[in-house]
Amino acid sequence: MAGIISYGAYIPLWRLSRDAIAKAWESASTGGERSVANNDEDTITMASEAAIDCLAGLKREKVDGLYFASTTSPYKEKECSTLVAMAADLGPEIITADFGNSLRAATAAFRAALDAVVSGSASQVLVTASDCRIGYPRSNYEQTFGDAAAALLIGNTAKPAVIVEGSHSLSNELYDVWRLDKDTYVQSWEDRFIIEHGYTENMEKAISGLLRKKALSVQDITKAVLYAPTSRAQQGLARRLGFDVKTQLQDLLISNVGITGCAHALLMLVAALEEAKAGDKILVASYGSGCDAFLLNVTEEIERVKGNRRGVKGYLNSKRPLSSYARYLSYRGLLEPQPGEPFRLFPAATTSWRERNWAIRMHGSKCKNCGTVTFPIERVCYNCRSKDNFEEVRLSDRKAKVFTFTLDNLAGRSDDPTIPQIGIEFDYQNTRTYLPMTDCDPGEVKVDMPVEMTFRKLYEGAGMYNYFWKCRPIR
Amino acid sequence: MESIKDKVAIIGMGCTKFGERWDAGLDDLVIEAAYEAYEDAGIDPKDIQACWYGTVTQPVVGIGCTHLAGSLKLHGIPMSRVENWCTTGHEALRNACFGVACGMYDLVLALGVEKLKDTGFPGLGTGRGMSTVLEARRTAPGSFGMIATRYFYTYGLSPEEGKRIIGKIAVKNHYNGSLCPKAHFHNRVTLEQVTSAPIIAWPLGLFDCCGNSDGSAAALLVPASQARKYRNDPIYIKGLGAAHSALLPQNRPAFDWLHFEEVINSSRQAYEQAGVKNPREQIDIAEVHDCFTSTELLLYELLGFSPEGKSKEDIDSGFFELGGGLPVNSDGGLKCFGHPVGASGLRMTYEVYKQLQGKAQSPERQLKDAKLGISQTFGGPPQVAAVAVLGKELGYP
Numbered sequence: 014m015a016g017i018i019s020y021g022a023y024i025p026l027w028r029l030s031r032d033a034i035a036k037a038w039e040s041a042s043t044g045g046e047r048s049v050a051n052n053d054e055d056t057i058t059m060a061s062e063a064a065i066d067c068l069a070g071l072k073r074e075k076v077d078g079l080y081f082a083s084t085t086s087p088y089k090e091k092e093c094s095t096l097v098a099m100a101a102d103l104g105p106e107i108i109t110a111d112f113g114n115s116l117r118a119a120t121a122a123f124r125a126a127l128d129a130v131v132s133g134s135a136s137q138v139l140v141t142a143s144d145c146r147i148g149y150p151r152s153n154y155e156q157t158f159g160d161a162a163a164a165l166l167i168g169n170t171a172k173p174a175v176i177v178e179g180s181h182s183l184s185n186e187l188y189d190v191w192r193l194d195k196d197t198y199v200q201s202w203e204d205r206f207i208i209e210h211g212y213t214e215n216m217e218k219a220i221s222g223l224l225r226k227k228a229l230s231v232q233d234i235t236k237a238v239l240y241a242p243t244s245r246a247q248q249g250l251a252r253r254l255g256f257d258v259k260t261q262l263q264d265l266l267i268s269n270v271g272i273t274g275c276a277h278a279l280l281m282l283v284a285a286l287e288e289a290k291a292g293d294k295i296l297v298a299s300y301g302s303g304c305d306a307f308l309l310n311v312t313e314e315i316e317r318v319k320g321n322r323r324g325v326k327g328y329l330n331s332k333r334p335l336s337s338y339a340r341y342l343s344y345r346g347l348l349e350p351q352p353g354e355p356f357r358l359f360p361a362a363t364t365s366w367r368e369r370n371w372a373i374r375m376h377g378s379k380c381k382n383c384g385t386v387t388f389p390i391e392r393v394c395y396n397c398r399s400k401d402n403f404e405e406v407r408l409s410d411r412k413a414k415v416f417t418f419t420l421d422n423l424a425g426r427s428d429d430p431t432i433p434q435i436g437i438e439f440d441y442q443n444t445r446t447y448l449p450m451t452d453c454d455p456g457e458v459k460v461d462m463p464v465e466m467t468f469r470k471l472y473e474g475a476g477m478y479n480y481f482w483k484c485r486p487i488r
Numbered sequence: 489m490e491s492i493k494d495k496v497a498i499i500g501m502g503c504t505k506f507g508e509r510w511d512a513g514l515d516d517l518v519i520e521a522a523y524e525a526y527e528d529a530g531i532d533p534k535d536i537q538a539c540w541y542g543t544v545t546q547p548v549v550g551i552g553c554t555h556l557a558g559s560l561k562l563h564g565i566p567m568s569r570v571e572n573w574c575t576t577g578h579e580a581l582r583n584a585c586f587g588v589a590c591g592m593y594d595l596v597l598a599l600g601v602e603k604l605k606d607t608g609f610p611g612l613g614t615g616r617g618m619s620t621v622l623e624a625r626r627t628a629p630g631s632f633g634m635i636a637t638r639y640f641y642t643y644g645l646s647p648e649e650g651k652r653i654i655g656k657i658a659v660k661n662h663y664n665g666s667l668c669p670k671a672h673f674h675n676r677v678t679l680e681q682v683t684s685a686p687i688i689a690w691p692l693g694l695f696d697c698c699g700n701s702d703g704s705a706a707a708l709l710v711p712a713s714q715a716r717k718y719r720n721d722p723i724y725i726k727g728l729g730a731a732h733s734a735l736l737p738q739n740r741p742a743f744d745w746l747h748f749e750e751v752i753n754s755s756r757q758a759y760e761q762a763g764v765k766n767p768r769e770q771i772d773i774a775e776v777h778d779c780f781t782s783t784e785l786l787l788y789e790l791l792g793f794s795p796e797g798k799s800k801e802d803i804d805s806g807f808f809e810l811g812g813g814l815p816v817n818s819d820g821g822l823k824c825f826g827h828p829v830g831a832s833g834l835r836m837t838y839e840v841y842k843q844l845q846g847k848a849q850s851p852e853r854q855l856k857d858a859k860l861g862i863s864q865t866f867g868g869p870p871q872v873a874a875v876a877v878l879g880k881e882l883g884y885p
Binding site (some may be wrong): 358359360361364365368372385386387388389391395396416417418419420421422423424425432434436442443444445446447449455460471472474479480481 | 620629630631635637687688689690691
């Protein structure tokens with residue numbers, strides 16, 4: 014049976030109070046807070062985090078596909094799913110694809126993954142969705158948008174955690190929200206038009222169509238996971254369809270995360286699954302130039318996944334306030350930070366390619382002769398000098414602690430001038446390496462402090478982005 | 489292995505004024521150091537038979553000895569550029585010594601130079617290593633600050649106590665530098681000023697970091713047997729040590745950040761050649777690599793001056809001050825004299841040379857009866873170290 018085997022999510026640590034945005038613009042606050050990706054995060058790194066969360070405890074060699082969905086991919090030309098797959102340490106013989114442009118990109122990827130496992134072209138496909146959209150300064154969108162990623166592992170197996178029982182889709186050509194190829198900010202048409210003739214009309218049609226197809230009524234649905242641009246639009250739709258808003262409607266995550274673009278329907282679904290039990294029927298619907306609606310049936314296998322993931326719940330609770338609106342502008346690249354001391358070493362396509370197994374997969378080398386583990390990969394063993402006699406070991410999911418550190422005021426940029434540079438010790442074979450620490454208050458860094466690995470964007474150089482691992486306090 | 493002891497002598501040295509030499513380019517610095525050395529030795533540059541040239545950051549990589557040959561107009565003789573992080577000046581000296589010791593040459597020039605103040609930023613730059621990702625944001629103070637943190641942790645020093653101890657090294661070196669006309673800085677500082685200065689790379693503050701300076705230093709070397717033809721007070725090479733570790737410290741499995749084998753091995757090689765059995769007692773003057781005050785703290789122990797973890801006691805008793813049992817960095821060190829990377833090993837050697845000859849520029853800092861001294865550098869991530877032992881008498885110790 015085709016369905017969901019596992020789920021994962023990622024919400025950046027930093028939350029910006031909407032009051033802070035409103036205060037900066039002397040405008041009205043919509044209340045609550047929104048998530049903000051750090052200046053070393055983008056949709057690739059967030060998708061990688063969600064993918065790794067989704068794969069916790071699972072055999073990665075069984076996964077033979079990865080899809081990446083986003084409307085804010087860092088590259089217009091260059092596949093991102095390949096990079097996410099490598100950061101998640103999946104094998105090379107897999108199918109990969111990027112889904113973009115539409116707020117339905119993630120549900121399109123979800124459907125494609127289901128089709129792939131049903132047709133037999135893959136057995137397990139990891140669907141990742143990640144978005145980091147930017148609203149015009151002082152616009153409502155600036156307050157309502159958030160940054161996050163979600164991941165679902167789709168497989169065709171005897172016992173999925175969630176069975177996909179049916180779906181219904183609708184295509185609708187309409188300018189409601191859009192960005193031209195050169196736009197930074199999301200454009201939109203008048204609100205009343207796009208909610209009435211865009212969102213509400215299409216969602217209602219698709220959901221009613223699905224219920225009719227499956228001969229179900231709204232009362233049969235345990236939870237309705239309804240993507241929406243605002244709470245008001247979501248509740249209006251739910252009422253029109255006849256759902257009990259208090260008991261059947263999945264929280265929109267607007268007060269604490271914000272609307273996270275194409276990732277949002279999957280993010281809400283992960284939150285719903287965290288609370289689901291066997292027998293629950295879940296309706297998921299996403300919207301964007303049409304609508305994708307799915308009917309899901311939760312099985313007892315959900316208990317194997319629940320509690321073993323950080324998921325939405327874990328990442329929601331792990332948060333810190335972003336100190337100012339100015340910092341948000343800088344993190345999104347809307348203000349240009351002074352770069353700090355110039356970089357002396359620029360990325361090259363050749364070196365990135367040669368170093369991919371340690372730099373992206375975070376593999377170390379374990380000597381087959383004496384067992385010494387080093388990171389990065391060393392061809393000649395540091396201890397016994399055995400040549401080319403090692404196996405690669407993954408260190409990205411290892412815990413570590415601070416062995417020594419410095420708080421470097423020369424290495425940063427003007428919006429984050431202090432870089433904690435950490436000599437880390439993995440909980441494995443005395444393996445050491447050197448990583449910057451991110452998502453922290455430099456003042457809290459101490460020797461012996463536990464840390465975990467996180468995949469991040471380092472800097473732009475040679476016309477490309479450059480990714481590597483950092484450490485962070487355990488979230 | 490043979491020892492280098494008493495095979496080679498230094499018959500002349502030169503050292504520029506160190507500092508922010510906005511007025512001087514690489515060529516000007518080379519000329520200033522070399523011509524002082526010619527004059528000190530009383531030689532004609534046409535008699536120089538070979539040169540070793542140490543520089544790290546020249547305008548572009550792969551420029552060889554073009555600046556050296558071009559500025560000094562040395563015609564038709566072999567010249568080699570050497571580079572080995574902060575030990576570069578020592579590498580020029582070491583290789584020049586071997587050229588003489590093997591009998592190939594009778595008069596050679598070793599010259600180190602660095603022009604740092606044409607970059608537009610105060611440090612050495614960010615991204616110190618080989619990898620575009622692993623060390624993309626590594627800086628020099630960041631690297632050495634990690635040693636300080638681990639030292640404080642290992643020996644149970646609170647950050648305040650640790651900063652007080654290394655701060656005393658800054659106070660000492662600033663005092664010594666204030667007596668030295670060629671030093672970059674001449675300001676004396678109080679412990680309070682040092683410990684309350686802005687942080688560069690925690691726990692290192694502004695006064696824990698060495699000067700980012702322009703400068704050059706040079707030595708003229710001859711076989712020991714010919715030295716007295718040039719002068720009555722040549723200084724003899726007693727030992728030359730150098731060692732490299734196999735990995736960056738941050739990647740060495742199980743490394744404790746305190747026992748840098750490159751420092752330990754290079755000093756033990758040099759001591760053995762020279763016949764130094766008890767460095768604390770036998771060495772009269774030491775110029776060591778105080779790129780950061782915390783580096784000098786650890787070097788006291790790794791070079792065998794203080795027992796492990798006990799530098800603090802010697803610092804508090806003034807053992808390493810000008811009037812102490814073993815004066816260290818009597819010219820202000822890298823801290824105050826400055827650190828034009830490729831020149832430093834030779835600048836330190838210049839100070840030892842002058843002190844052993846009794847020719848330190850100001851009487852207040854002239855050491856009495858100094859017979860044996862060392863110059864020592866430690867650099868890279870750090871990963872490499874070098875030591876030269878120098879003496880004024882043949883056969884001693």
